[in-house]
Amino acid sequence: xxxxxTGDAEMNWSRRKFVVSLAVAGGVSTFLLRDAASAAxxxxxxxxxxxxxxxxxxxxxxxxxxxxxxxxxxxxxxAALSPKCTHMGCTVALDLSRNQFAFPCHGGRFDQTGKNVxxxxxxxxxxxxxxxxxxxxxxxxxxx
Ligand code: FES
Numbered sequence: 001x002x003x004x005x006t007g008d009a010e011m012n013w014s015r016r017k018f019v020v021s022l023a024v025a026g027g028v029s030t031f032l033l034r035d036a037a038s039a040a041x042x043x044x045x046x047x048x049x050x051x052x053x054x055x056x057x058x059x060x061x062x063x064x065x066x067x068x069x070x071x072x073x074x075x076x077x078x079a080a081l082s083p084k085c086t087h088m089g090c091t092v093a094l095d096l097s098r099n100q101f102a103f104p105c106h107g108g109r110f111d112q113t114g115k116n117v118x119x120x121x122x123x124x125x126x127x128x129x130x131x132x133x134x135x136x137x138x139x140x141x142x143x144x
Contacts (some may be wrong), residue, residue: 004081011058015106023062023125026034041143042144043064043141043142043144044131044139044140044141044142045063045064045139045140045141045142046066046137046138046139047061047063047070047080047138047139047140048137048138049136049137049138050076050078050132050136050138051134051136053076053138054069054072054077055072055073055074055075055076056072056073056074056099057071057072058070058071058072058094058099058112060083060094061140062070064142064144066128066142066143067083068080068081068082068083068128068140069081069083069092069094069101070138070140071097071112071113071114073112073113077098078130078132078138079113079114079127079130080127080128080129080130080140081125081126081127081128082099082125082126082127082128083101083113084109084123084125084126085103085105085108085121085125086116086121086122086123086124086125086126087106087108087120087121087122088105088106090103090104090105090106092110092125095109099111099112100112100117101114101125103119103121106119106120107119107120108120110124110125114126128140128141128142129141
């Protein structure tokens with residue numbers, strides 16, 4: 001009887017180790033799958049060629065349902081900016097007279113590069129990744 005109890009206890013211990021191993025393996029594979037899925041959840045989308053952008057110009061765009069501003073800086077670099085304020089998330093308005101982004105709710109302002117210049121926002125606007133190919137095609141990395 002004592003041997004039976006020991007064997008049963010060993011079997012429970014082995015079963016427990018097996019269940020724990022499955023849980024760990026499941027957690028690791030879920031993490032790896034989630035990580036791979038998040039990398040695949042973004043895609044590069046063409047938004048034109050560099051010829052379509054002039055220094056100092058800002059264009060409002062909707063790319064696959066994602067609203068953004070494309071700003072061509074004086075050095076011809078192109079920034080893709082989120083229209084969402086980094087203070088409390090209101091939507092930006094472009095103030096062409098000052099060449100700035102203005103947020104009417106609390107008076108936050110950002111310059112054309114997305115840098116916070118006045119008001120309550122403590123950090124720049126979020127950027128989307130931009131890539132320019134050798135053929136001058138401009139791509140923006142958009143979440144799917
Ligand atoms: S939400 Fe933009 S300034 Fe407050």
